[in-house]
Amino acid sequence: xxxxxxxxxxxxPRLWLAGGWLLLALLAAIFAPLVAPxxxxxxxxxxxxxxxxxxxxxxxxxxxxxxxxGRDLLSRLIFGGRIAFVVAFAAAxxxxxxxxxxxxxxxxxGGWADRIISRIxxxxxxxxxxxxxxxxxxxxxxGLSSVIIAIAVIDWTRFCRVIRAETMxxxxxxxxxxxxxxxxxxIGIMLREVLPNVVPSIVALLSLEMGIAVIVEAILSFVNLxxxxxxxxxxxxxxxxxLSIHQAWWVLVFPLITLILTVLSFSQFGEALRARFDPxxx
Amino acid sequence: MLLQRFLIRLLTMxxxxxxxxxxxxxxxxxxxxxxxxxxxxxxxxxxxxARLRALYGLDKTIVQQFFIWLxxxxxxxxxxxxxxxxxxxxxxxxxxxxxxxxxxxALLMAVAIGGTAAILGARERGTAVEAGxxxxxxxALSIPDFLWGLxxxxxxxxxxxxxxxxGRVSPQLxxxxxTQFYLFESVLRLRFDLTWDLLKHMLMPAVALALPLxxxxxxLLKQSLKEVLDLDYVVLARVKGFSxxxxxxxxxxxxxxxxxxxxxxxxFTFLIGGTVIVERLFSxxxxxxxxxxxxxxxxxxxxxxxxxxxxxxxxxxxxxxxxMYALLNPRLRHG
Numbered sequence: 001x002x003x004x005x006x007x008x009x010x011x012x013p014r015l016w017l018a019g020g021w022l023l024l025a026l027l028a029a030i031f032a033p034l035v036a037p038x039x040x041x042x043x044x045x046x047x048x049x050x051x052x053x054x055x056x057x058x059x060x061x062x063x064x065x066x067x068x069x070g071r072d073l074l075s076r077l078i079f080g081g082r083i084a085f086v087v088a089f090a091a092a093x094x095x096x097x098x099x100x101x102x103x104x105x106x107x108x109x110g111g112w113a114d115r116i117i118s119r120i121x122x123x124x125x126x127x128x129x130x131x132x133x134x135x136x137x138x139x140x141x142x143g144l145s146s147v148i149i150a151i152a153v154i155d156w157t158r159f160c161r162v163i164r165a166e167t168m169x170x171x172x173x174x175x176x177x178x179x180x181x182x183x184x185x186x187i188g189i190m191l192r193e194v195l196p197n198v199v200p201s202i203v204a205l206l207s208l209e210m211g212i213a214v215i216v217e218a219i220l221s222f223v224n225l226x227x228x229x230x231x232x233x234x235x236x237x238x239x240x241x242x243l244s245i246h247q248a249w250w251v252l253v254f255p256l257i258t259l260i261l262t263v264l265s266f267s268q269f270g271e272a273l274r275a276r277f278d279p280x281x282x
Numbered sequence: 283m284l285l286q287r288f289l290i291r292l293l294t295m296x297x298x299x300x301x302x303x304x305x306x307x308x309x310x311x312x313x314x315x316x317x318x319x320x321x322x323x324x325x326x327x328x329x330x331x332a333r334l335r336a337l338y339g340l341d342k343t344i345v346q347q348f349f350i351w352l353x354x355x356x357x358x359x360x361x362x363x364x365x366x367x368x369x370x371x372x373x374x375x376x377x378x379x380x381x382x383x384x385x386x387x388a389l390l391m392a393v394a395i396g397g398t399a400a401i402l403g404a405r406e407r408g409t410a411v412e413a414g415x416x417x418x419x420x421x422a423l424s425i426p427d428f429l430w431g432l433x434x435x436x437x438x439x440x441x442x443x444x445x446x447x448x449g450r451v452s453p454q455l456x457x458x459x460x461t462q463f464y465l466f467e468s469v470l471r472l473r474f475d476l477t478w479d480l481l482k483h484m485l486m487p488a489v490a491l492a493l494p495l496x497x498x499x500x501x502l503l504k505q506s507l508k509e510v511l512d513l514d515y516v517v518l519a520r521v522k523g524f525s526x527x528x529x530x531x532x533x534x535x536x537x538x539x540x541x542x543x544x545x546x547x548x549x550f551t552f553l554i555g556g557t558v559i560v561e562r563l564f565s566x567x568x569x570x571x572x573x574x575x576x577x578x579x580x581x582x583x584x585x586x587x588x589x590x591x592x593x594x595x596x597x598x599x600x601x602x603x604x605x606m607y608a609l610l611n612p613r614l615r616h617g
Contacts, residue, residue, distance in 0.1 A: 122294070123301035126593040128555035131573050135585065138577045139309055215426050219559050222428075223574055238432065242563070245440055256432050260425055267424040 015272045018265035025262060029081035037061050038072035040079040040232045045070055049248045065250045067240055073251060076232035077258055083226075083233050084262070087147055087217040092209040094152035099159025100202050106160070107167025108190045117160065124157045133216055137225045147226050151213050158212075159205055166198045204274035211266030218259055234259055284608055291604055295597045302593040303355070303586075307348050310582050338364065338583075351586070360590075361583035365576070370587035374569065378591065379462035380450055381561070381568035385554050387465070387484055388491035392553070393546070395492065396499025401535075403500065404507035405526050415500060422497035427556040431490035431563040438486060446483045448565045455479060487564040491556050495549050502545055506538035540610060547603025551596040 028035050038061065047070035053063050064073040106117040133150045140146035170176065171194060179189045214234075220226040221235030222242075234255050241252025335341045338361075339350055354361060360370035396419075403415040425433075439447035451457065451464060455476065459467045465484070468476040510516060511534055519533045520526070558570030565571070569588060576584040 119294075119297065119301070122298050123305060125551075126298050126302050126596045127305075127589065128558050128570070128573075128592045128596075130555060130558040131570065131577075131589065131592065134558075134574060134577050135306075135309060135589070138580070139312065211424075212426075215428060219428055222559075223562060223578075225578075242432070242435070245435065249436065249440055252432065252436060256429065256436070260429055260433075263426070263429065264421070264424050 012272075014268050018268035018272075021261050021265045022269070025081050025258070026085055028078045029085050032078045032082055036072075036075035036078045037063065038075040040071060040075040041230065043069045043071055049244070051248075052250050052254075064254050065248070067237070067251045068244050068248065071232075073237070073254055076237055077234070077255060080232045080234045080237060080255070081258075083144065083231065084214050084217060086144065087151065088210040088213045088266075091148045091151035091155070091213040091216075092206055094148065095155040095209055095213075096159050096202060096206050098152065099156035100163045100198075102156070103160040103163030104167050104190060104195065104198070107164040108171055108194055109186075110168075114164070117164070121157045121160055124154070127154075129154050130216075130219060133220060134223060134225055137220055142225055142227065144227055147217055147220055150220075151216050154216075155209060155212065158209060159202065162201055162205060163198055166201050167194055170194045170197050200273070200276075204270045207266050207270035207273060211263040211270075214259065214262055214266070284605075287608060288605060291601055295601060298597055299590070299593055303352060303590060304348070306586055306589045307351070308344070310585060311344050311347070338362075351583075355590070360587040363576075363581055363584040365579040365581040365584065370583050373572070373584065374587050374591050376462055377567065377569040377572050380464070380566065381554070381557050381570060383463060383465045384484055384488055384561070384566065384568060385491070385550075385557055387481075388488040388553055389495070389546075389550055391488055391492040392495035392499060396496035397503060399496070399500035400503035400507060401527075401530055403504040404511065404530055404534075407508055407511075412504075415504070419497035419500040422493045423501070425494070427490045427494060427553075428559050428563065430493050431487060431560050434486045434490055435563070445486050447486055448483075450480070450483050450567050451476070452479050452483075483564075483566070487557075487560045487566055490560050490563075491553050495546070495553055498549055499542060499546060503538060503542045506541050507534050510534040510538045540607065543610070544603060544607055547599055547606075551599050554592070554595060554599075 044066075047059060047062065047066050048068055050059050050062050050066040050070075051057050052065045052073075053060075055065075058065065062072050062074070064077070066072055067076070102117050106114040132154050136150035136153060137146050140149060176189060176193055179193050184192070217226060217233065218235030218238060221233040222239045224236075224239065226233055226235060237255040238252060238259075241248070241250075241255060245252055332341070339347055342350070351361065358371060360374070362368065363370050363373055366373060399415050399419065403412045406412050422430075435447045438445045446452070457464070457476070458471065458473070461467050465477065465480045468474070468480060507530060511530070516529055516533050519529050524532065557568060558573055560566070561568045561571040562574055569591070573585070573588045573592075575581075576588060
């Protein structure tokens, strides 16, 4: 496949939609105090369970309706995005740093380093991830940093497994042997020659991991173990919506749509990047 | 050869389980907050606290506690739950069947849906049908079980309320069961009214768990089938006059299934991991739901017991798949 066709395929409409949604959600989150129509924490029992704008009984200014305490749903979703994106970026980068480093070491050096790291990965894979995350947050105490640490501690293995396998493949290639004959040191070859060749996989995994982190944060706040209960989170709104599902379906539907769009966008992005960089597909 | 492979796997399995025990023990013990303080009524004296700490062995060092616990585990004694004040192993065995039934029903659904989609996609390769299957499986795979559960609750619990979205069985029913394998036992006792009620509760969480796995099976099996369908012996079967469906089912499937089998094994452990939150979502009284309560209540012995049982389940599944692969793969069988 020639380069021009490749680029067209890589940047198809799905990628534009995914990127568009993520950009929109990210900008809304960053400028939340400016764009949110209401105070996300303001309760007003006169305004409880208002339906979204197209239904009868809706109030102007409360576009997506309100929850059982009269808080504006759209504003809560916009502010919830702040926590979602902070967790997505911080947790994914932390998991990536730990996992890719260990994967690179295990794959390049092999031997005992590989055996020990692979055994640790095996142990980690024997934990149910959601239970592990809940356990870690319970132990570390609820809060933003606990959630980020918990996700990184659990999901580094995703990076480690893939990067280890890729590094092993790269290490057998001629250019690595040539570099060795040319007299470069082992660590120098690993960082200067092997690492650039596994970066595309790292970038693709990073995007996928951000989507996973958003979900894990939602799950943790769903079981009430994420951030303090006052701050709006997507999972927290979903938990409220699950309780009042028969009285106010919109409290569950809108955060659910937000989460699904975000997760799909991150995975589409990851897949497009993988297709863009994968030498086999290219 | 096969026996040697089995013994090596058994040894690494033991090491993995030991590692899980160490990790969970260390993680729990660094927890701030005293589980004993939560058990006692306000106004308890320091002597009361000390007595209870000694009772649960919490007054010893971490290393001592670990080996006391481990020697108990080896003898089948997982300790006593702090929040429920019952034997941990008994509690776990009481809940495990509910989770196993849910996971197995979900696995069967995933194999049925994914397998059908793969065969259909391979038969109709290169057409709009295959493209449709690709898009559907891509979407099913990208959305995790937690979100599928919520979508299903909205669709079939609220919009068209045909299935139950809460609990394992209708509470008003009289249950004659002696085991905790309700679904299995209801079939054995020919109480199909109860089977139906159990299935109505189980269907939504099972579909939520099954969809991502079904998507993986559809993608991988279809790929393997398409590769096999170009091989000589399949072409020969086609020349003999078998229809394309017959060719796939009789000739291609058994040779294309091996890579899928390995993957399904690994993915099945992910599915079981997913039961933790899906059970919570559907208030299904299984092991995962109990695990979340145990964590919230800081019930250390119960958490340890549950995590270890999950880990044991995971390594056993991996061992089984590995052995099946070795038995089914002719290259390994005769190697």
